[in-house]
Amino acid sequence: MPHRKPTLADVAAAAGVSKAAVSRVMNDAPGVAPGTRERVRAVVERLGYRPDSVARALASGHGDVVELIVVDEPGVFADSPYYGRVTAGILQELAGGSAQLRVHVVEEAEAPALLAKVAETASLGVVLSNVAPRLAGEFYERCERVVTLGPSAPGVPFVDVENAEGAFAAVVHLYETGRRRIAGLHGQDANPDAVARRQGYQRAVRDLGLPEISAVGKFRREAGYELTVRLLAEEPAVDALFAGCDLMATGAMQALAELGRRMPDDVAVVGFDDSIIASCTTPPMSSVHQPVEQMAAAATRALVNRQLAPHWRCVFPADLRVRKSSAGG
Template sequence: MSGKRPTLADVAAAAHVSTAAVSRVINDAPGVSPETRAHVRQVIDRLRYRPDPAARALAFGHGSVVELVVVDDAATFGNSPYYGRVTAGILRELAGGEAQLRVHVVEKPDAADRLAQIADSVSAGVVLINVSPALAAEFYARCDRVVSMGPSAPGVPFVDMENADGAYAAVVHLRDTGRRRIAALHGQEGNPCADARRAGYLSAVRDLGLADISAVGKLRREAGYELTVRLLERNPDVDALFVACDLMATGAMQALADLGRRVPRDVAVVGFDDSVIAVCTVPPMSSVHQPVEAMAAAATRALLDRDLAPGWRRVFPATLQVRDSSAGVATGRRY
């Protein structure tokens, strides 16, 4: 192609099909056999063809679109405060402009195929959540107009926060309020945010000379409940919990109540995210503030401004919001 950007006509010529057939493949439209569809996609990959976003916007009669792609099940998407906050942050940045938001909630078994389809039809850009590093790298090779919420594959632009620093601050706060058996409920291994929060906890207990009392599970309310019950069976003298997310922490607080443990008198609790959940628990929950809306808005602004070089990142600081769930020492004295 002599260095010029390949066109749809170039793809059609190389694949020995019509431009209409290539268009159907790109748009996942009917009218093309599976064999032809697979062959055209191979040619698209070989030529590194990327549809022109402006042309696609005109063809479909709309302005540019920001795609939010979440790899998770629909029920979790609907129940998670985090996803709602990301959506709110994107919409805040799009307000008053011509760009629109389109949301894709993708089940994990379908993720590879759906991400390939989305990569071939991007206009303004894509915000990725819960996409594995391998799939994020494949997506980035096809489409460089992408930002991940949290780090993923090397080179893929991302927004993040100082997760490890936030976890460290939470443990120091619990120690400073008189707690000495500080346990942690960590998120699943392989989740970059959960891994960083685990690293911050481990660094803090090591520096403070405390025991590592940990349990690992999914970032879900049910997991928080079950892990707390099992952890206290093995370690009945635990007097504080650092929990990897607020949703998980609500399950932990319910388990403590069912076990007759008072919060914070018997067991202090600190969550992570500082979502609306944190101020709705009884007592209100201390939590590490994650500026999710601002992070999502920053990702969206970078896409709209086309301000994304390989390795672009923006990392936000962590701050601890102290509330009643951790405000007293084990004797019941309040601060």
């Protein structure tokens, strides 16, 4: 016989209290004495009780909610085109239905507490963005209704784009336009997408017989600027830059302009994301297209339709959009 999951009634019986008291403890509601609250929590831990989050949410009138959890600085969330596109994709998928979107933006230090809370209260499910694989894996152990944007811990469902292939195509394009000293500006090693894009860059320069010229920083405009200034001081012959995201690429383009390097004549630039800013730079930026809205919509659709299973994944192709920042030269 399969092992039966403990119920709220089991907790109440073991703790010698009513089911209503257990419910108040689980929801951090008032009306339970401190000693009783501690006893209930100890029983919950001992029995391994996990409430049916969907039933709780629907019963309380707060069901049909998709939670988006972003681990990043609030200012970055506000400024980044990526997060705006994620939000738009989720809302697009939810349009016309009764489900709503709830957005949480939290910095890394506060992430574990928020994730633990949401794992117990999630209704339709949760989309995780920029959450460390370890935390995503721990969340998945407590709540299986989750999709991460980008690969994460083993078994956790995710949506992604062909990051390595897109980076590879960007470097090949730069090579085909005559570039021979192609530098890579890569995102931080803790980000699986950044790692995959760096691997695509490394495979391309290796296959093409080019030197690897790399720098690593955060997916920020400021990082792109600082890394470019440093790279050109150390490697003045660099004639092309592949940046792991458009924000880094805009910082790189700013640095090139201030250093008197013409684009694309002296240094060609290719970004990754193909966000709105790619067509607004001077010159317009070549970028690997990432269908962020469709990716977020796919994650949401899987949650709403309850299509998830361990190791579920949905990977979109990446293609290069060539503009004036890398054409010619």
